[in-house]
Amino acid sequence: MYIQTKYMGSVEVDPSKILYFSSGLPGFIEEKEFVLLNTAENSVFQILQSADTPEIAFVVVNPYYFYQNYVFDLDENLLNGLSITDAEDVMVLAIVTVRKPFAESTLNLKAPIIINSQNQQGKQYILNTDSYPSKAAITLPDSASVKGE
Template sequence: MRVKTRYFGEVDIEDTKVIHFEKGIPGFEQYTDYTILYDIEEGQEAFFSWLQCITEEGLAFPIVNPFRVDTSYDPVVEDALLKQLGDFETEDLAVFLLATVPADVSKTSVNMKAPIVINTRNNKAMQIIAENNEYQVKHMILEEQ
């Protein structure tokens, strides 16, 4: 399928790459279908990727692999909450952090408290709240990179 995007123009997305949020993302509940667009920098994965809505071209969230921010990232989540994603093995889960990149890029942060979790087996996704007290909604990342 062809998807119009704000930052990448028109792109071809395979149906198998559509990620479905049953209840949307908090604040954007009416938008439930997304895909991930990856940037490549000199042959390697870029630091930021994009969670692109496939029905609203202007809606895209910068996302980050949490292990690029904290190699020991390990959010604690209630098992009952994850059951909404369907059947999976631990290795089927992909986790991303939503990033905020303000005009002053030195203040770029990620939300470590509420990661996006995707069951790659069925492409169901949700944003969850980690029970860990040490994770913050606004974790500054520039000084760590």
């Protein structure tokens, strides 16, 4: 199937790769289906694109690329709601607020996106802790670089 995207025009997506967010995302509760698209410019960042509304897309990243010590517990309601039975099935993403210059961009570590990679179910999970900010600096690991700055 083809979908219209915010950043890449029309793209073909495998229907089995559609991520389903039963509650939508905060601020976008009507948006239930998304796809995760790789960017040609940089393999670290991806686009979480609404399958229905081209204008709704978020730059996301695996937060462990930047914050290796990022640790939190998933509560029983989330585990049950996403049918997570194995930690290996959990994908964690952080939404990036892109700024110019790129060095001023931030990650939302306070509200990660949790995806069960086995059943494609997802939810944005707001952490009940002050340990992580909603605007964490993007600090590149040594020897890494980001294209497109």
